[in-house]
Amino acid sequence: MVPYLPYFLALFVTVVALYFNTSSLFYLGLIIMLALFGDDKGLWAISIELLFVVCCLMTLAVSLLPERGLFGWASLPVHIINLSLLGLTQGLATRQPDWLSELFEYNLLLADYWVATELPQVLVLLWLLCCAITSLWLFFKQQRGSFNALITLLGLLSLFITDGALINTLTAIAALLILLLSALQNAWHLAYVDELTALPGRRALEERLQRSLGIYALAMVDVDHFKNFNDTYGHDVGDDVLRMIAAKIGEVAGGGVAYRYGGEEFTIFFNNHSASEVKQHLQAVIDDVATTPFVVNRRKGQKPKAVQVTVSIGVTDSIGHANASDTIKTADQALYTAKKKGRNRLHTRA
Numbered sequence: 001m002v003p004y005l006p007y008f009l010a011l012f013v014t015v016v017a018l019y020f021n022t023s024s025l026f027y028l029g030l031i032i033m034l035a036l037f038g039d040d041k042g043l044w045a046i047s048i049e050l051l052f053v054v055c056c057l058m059t060l061a062v063s064l065l066p067e068r069g070l071f072g073w074a075s076l077p078v079h080i081i082n083l084s085l086l087g088l089t090q091g092l093a094t095r096q097p098d099w100l101s102e103l104f105e106y107n108l109l110l111a112d113y114w115v116a117t118e119l120p121q122v123l124v125l126l127w128l129l130c131c132a133i134t135s136l137w138l139f140f141k142q143q144r145g146s147f148n149a150l151i152t153l154l155g156l157l158s159l160f161i162t163d164g165a166l167i168n169t170l171t172a173i174a175a176l177l178i179l180l181l182s183a184l185q186n187a188w189h190l191a192y193v194d195e196l197t198a199l200p201g202r203r204a205l206e207e208r209l210q211r212s213l214g215i216y217a218l219a220m221v222d223v224d225h226f227k228n229f230n231d232t233y234g235h236d237v238g239d240d241v242l243r244m245i246a247a248k249i250g251e252v253a254g255g256g257v258a259y260r261y262g263g264e265e266f267t268i269f270f271n272n273h274s275a276s277e278v279k280q281h282l283q284a285v286i287d288d289v290a291t292t293p294f295v296v297n298r299r300k301g302q303k304p305k306a307v308q309v310t311v312s313i314g315v316t317d318s319i320g321h322a323n324a325s326d327t328i329k330t331a332d333q334a335l336y337t338a339k340k341k342g343r344n345r346l347h348t349r350a
Contacts, residue, residue, distance in 0.1 A: 003169055006036055009176040016183050021069040023078050024062045024145035025183050028152045029176060031055050031062075035159040036172040046093040049104050052123050052160050054089040056130045056153065058082050063134040063149035119160060127157055144186055151178050194260035196239060197246035205259040205267055209324035217270040217278045218327050219256075219315040220335040221249055221285070224343040226264040229309075233296050241294060241309055248289050249311075254281035267331075268313075275317040275348050282313050282346050290344055310344035320350060 013029035016022075035055050046054075061081045068074040092100060104120040131153050138146035155175035159168050192204040223229075223245060230238040242264060249258040249266055256278065259267040268285075270278045293306040314334025321327045334349035341347065 002166070002173075006033070006169060006172040006176060009173060009180070013176055013179055013183075016180065018070065020183060020187060021071060022067065022183065023070045023075055024067055024148060025179060026070055027058060027062050027078070027082055028148055028179055031058050031152055032155060032159075032172055032175050032179075035156050036168060046089060048160065049120060049123060050089050050093055050100075052119065052156070053126065054085050055156050056123075056127055057085050059149050059152050059156065060130045060133060061085070062152075063137055063143075063146045065145075067143075067145055127153065144182060148179055148182050151175060151182075194246075197243055197260050199246050199250060199258050199260045199266070201260055202262055205261065205269065206324075208257070208259075208269060209327075212271065212318070212324070214272055215274060215318055216327075217273045217275045217315060217317040218331045219268040219270075219278070219282055219313050220261070220328070220331040221245075221266040221268060221311050221313050222335055222339065223264040224310045224312055224339070237296055244292070244294060245289060245309070245311060248292065249285050252281055252285050254278050256281060267328075273317070274319060275315050275350070278315065279346065279348060282315055286311060286313060286344065286346060312338040312343045313346045314338050314349065315346065316349050 010029055010033045013025060017026035017029065034051065061078065065078045065081070068078065103122055106120075106122055108121045108125065131150065134146055134150045134153060137143070138150060152175060155171055158171040192201055193199070194201045223241065226238065226241070229241065246258065246260065246266065249268060252258060252268055254270060254273065254277070256268045256270045259269065261267045268282070270281075290308065290310045292309070294309045295304050295306050312335060314331050314337065316327060316330040316334055318324075318327050321330060330349055334347045337349065338345050338347035
């Protein structure tokens, strides 16, 4: 089964790329398969050297271009660039110009110092340049596509400098598996982590509550007058407020774990704690948010203005509640009471 496993993995990568509408995953899987079967000289009649060049350049293009999906007008640049590289490579392979052969034969080092691989020195230099650019792009942009591209580049070198069919097959399998794991990790991140605040989302909270068998405390946190704040300063500033508050409640003491529940509402979960045991930690969150100045009108030409942002918290625990839904409902009622009593305060309800 080992010789056929890359085929199945490549097909799986293609299906996953289509399902998640991810162009980077699609093209990187294609690049690995092109490199794996590059030993077959019948493949478009392209030489090994040219195939290595086009694989490196396509990988670099995937790394540098933002992810815009596989379908739609926004994805045209990545399609045009990659198809153009393939077309140019096919044209060069057909014409076989003399300057191309001379370029591949040009040596930067003496042959005695170049025994690690039969690849032309110019191509290894191209590979190093692609790796350096991709690494820098990954460092500054922190994009998953750049990480996948770097893994693909490492796999390419192994595929082109080794002659063993088994080694090449295992290298392709490893590279394809890493791409799949990266895609699945990205899907998990989208499903369970809130993109705006980087806190775990509501689905993560629900699963955590399903696993909780003992006593736990649950606090509902809501930003005071958030709608008025949005209407006054705009949604972009409102998003900044949510990020600031998420950072504050994410540092809650007492073993609490913060979640983005939805909108301007957050949840803090304390395992193996009752409501009375976590009140001091929640009050510290309220005080910390209230005493942190938030500056608006930070654009050029506008006078900066510091405004106060506050939160209200309602807390309860699982004692006396039949299930997690009842616990959340009680915490919501406690939050409503806190807001009704004047906001910027904590209220506990059994």
